[in-house]
Amino acid sequence: MQVVGYRTETATDAPALLLASDDTVEREPLTPGAALSFSLGDRWCAGAVDDDDHYACDRPGAPYCDQHTSRWPCARCTGNCDRPLANCREEHAVYLAAFAPDVFKIGVTKSGRLRTRLREQGADRAAHVHTVSDGRIARQLEAEYAEEIPDRVRVPTKVAGLDESVDETAWAELLDGFEVLETFSFDYGLDLDARPVPETLLSGTVRGVQGRVLVLDRGGTTYAVDLRELVGYGVTREATDRRLQSSLGSFS
Incomplete structure (x- = not known):
């Protein structure tokens, strides 16, 4: 097995x-x-x-192995493309995610997968900050914000904060720079x-x-x-x- x-x-x-x-x-x-x-x-x-x-x-x-490693073409995309995939033409959301206590990231996903994507990543808090017509625009925005806000968080960093709460002051300060469309709060019951x-x-x-x-x-x-x-x-x-x-x- x-x-x-x-x-x-x-x-x-x-x-x-x-x-x-x-x-x-x-x-x-x-x-x-x-x-x-x-x-x-x-x-x-x-x-x-x-x-x-x-x-x-x-x-x-x-x-x-090399033959079974799938390389997602959008993983490092910054929007400098001609929208080669069908998914690229769907509506996308740009979001901020918080991982306790004070680790934040910028990210994008198809609008219909927003809540699912946040739970996949294990976010403690999140905010939907943009809705755009396609993935190319979303990736361009992500790349722009990623100059100041990380666009990925490693698993060891997430593990290090599992027993902590989100720094509310730091999270609020980050959101002050955005027009927030919706916020999310997740409880995974780990206690x-x-x-x-x-x-x-x-x-x-x-x-x-x-x-x-x-x-x-x-x-x-x-x-x-x-x-x-x-x-x-x-x-x-x-x-x-x-x-x-x-x-x-x-x-x-």
């Missing part, structure tokens, strides 16, 4: 891991309170997933009183998922797991027995 992907929370679906066995994909729900008991083995290319079908690949590249320990494991009790960060309780310690770092691992249904870093609180 291999971890071949994951799904973040949407309005209709709970977060889940995608596990493949015998070319078939099954979902492992990551709902609060769920008990996970998997040991991680070797890691190799996760191949490709098409609905419930899995197309395996035995190449060593992880999480994907943390200390920063979780970053780790790559799949054994413990699910506390919750924020963006692509899975939070697990195990042995008196709370761990933060980047779901992407699990993709490609072969797994067996048994609790891990390897030695893990523990939080100071686990000894009290």
Whole structure:
């Protein structure tokens, strides 16, 4: 059995891991309170997933080999293009996202995916600041704002603030420079009183998922797991027995 992907929370679906066995994909729900008991083995290319079908690949590249690495053409686009994709011609939203305590980013997405995109990223707060007619204009605005506001936030930075609240003063000061169309506030139910320990494991009790960060309780310690770092691992249904870093609180 291999971890071949994951799904973040949407309005209709709970977060889940995608596990493949015998070319078939099954979902492992990551709902609060769920008990996970998997040991991680070797890691190799996760191949490709098409609905419930899995197309395996035995190449060593992880999480994907060169042949299965998809390169999203819009990832680094700054609007200097001729709108080559159908999506480029759809209405887009430009947004600001806040990650506790005081990390902010600028971003763009199709208007109909705004709330979903914010939850995918694990934003604590957000503000919709522009609606534009197509993706090229959105990317041009993003590139302009990115000279002062980052357009990406790394997962370790997000993990570092999971136990904190958004700095309301800093957030309000940022929004003062924009004509805000709508604001959002998200609660992922993690209820943390200390920063979780970053780790790559799949054994413990699910506390919750924020963006692509899975939070697990195990042995008196709370761990933060980047779901992407699990993709490609072969797994067996048994609790891990390897030695893990523990939080100071686990000894009290």
